[in-house]
Amino acid sequence: MITKEQVLGLDDSKLVNFKDDPKRMLVLLGDRDAVKALGPLFADAYDNGFEIKIASAYRSFYKQFKIFDDKFNGKRPVLDENEEPMDISSLSDEQKVLEIVRFSAIPGFSRHHFGTDFDIYASNLLPEGKQLELTAREYQKGSYFYKLDVYLKNALNKFGFKRPYTGKNSMGYEPWHISYEKKACEFLASFKLDDALEYLSSFNEPWVPYAIEYAKTHYKDLIGA
Template sequence: MNIVASTADILTGRSQSHLTELADGHLIHRQMCSAWLKLQQAAALDGMEIKIVSAFRSFQRQATIWQAKCDGLRPVYNLAQQQVDITALTGLAKLDAILLYSALPGASRHHWGTELDVYDASAVAENYQPQLLQTEYQDTGPFTKLNQWLRTEASKFGFFRPYNQYQGGVAAEPWHLSYAPLANPYLQALTLDTLKCCLQQHPVAEQQCVLANLAQLYQTYVINICEDI
């Protein structure tokens, strides 16, 4: 897939031209639909009902989440899943705490429509609200079977988990699926300059600190992913 400069709006979440709406209302990349449906069907044959918690997120939606976390209005967690008092942190330490689980607006992979946060609806009650916590996908958690299944089956349909394990940037997210044929070229196209240009045009919370540390944040939280295997 060829990606040119005109796709900057797609890369940074300011366009929906590449998306299609699923029956459940979620938006995903139209070129990913077939692979996603096949993955769901394969899981169903093994007794699981894979559903989406989150798919495409726009720049504005990510900016709203980012603002709320910076202001202490949404919880921020550390690696031990303990809530952090974000109001006690400043500067880069504050950004690092938030970026552990929440992407910088303009740099979220969810902007591309290639990313899905998923759970197994067959493993919980109908009214269960997934929290997207590691404990749900490990040991006795309700989605342990799904986690194990994805480990061997996801790649057969073109998907991988970019945050399969923590490697100094984003925390491990066993629920996060990425469609490699589209996502890998998008990541290559999302350069530091593209991200910087977006943020200069569309300021976000902690703007001055973000721009001052953008090169480091880009290395640590944007391109620092687990290999597509």
């Protein structure tokens, strides 16, 4: 049984620690079934010339809250529809929220809470000295992750994964975000809008009321349902 706390990223006790590469120091958290499914996908990717690494796996409610709060307060960049950093300092609190949610889920409404979703990239395709952006332009034809994009389009389904954020709704296109569909669907089935809204409403940050109003009508987009 999947609990409310697990769905909202408040309980990681059922997740497992793992590394995407024994040589890396980064220890990640993920759903056991999803992590197991990564192995065959990564092995096949390697056979096809891609050394897949994970930029982000499980993310708790509080981690997502800090990301959102930092963006609201100008401590992290906010990207516009063209994936360029924008100045939101002169915007109203409501407008700031509307800009942030393009590429950042509201805490309590992130698939990263499930442990079934991962942000990935091919380390061997990232140009030397280039910082990873996690932007769609990195996957466009002529860019360094384009071959990875083509591979993922053809391979993900075979290993039980999909890319939930296609850019066809209010959320931006995220070609780097993959989800282990079978287990993610179990979390989505256990998601309850009222639970997420109630927990988020217990915080007093100025952006919270606007995030709540947005989530009421866009929650399916946020969680990729």
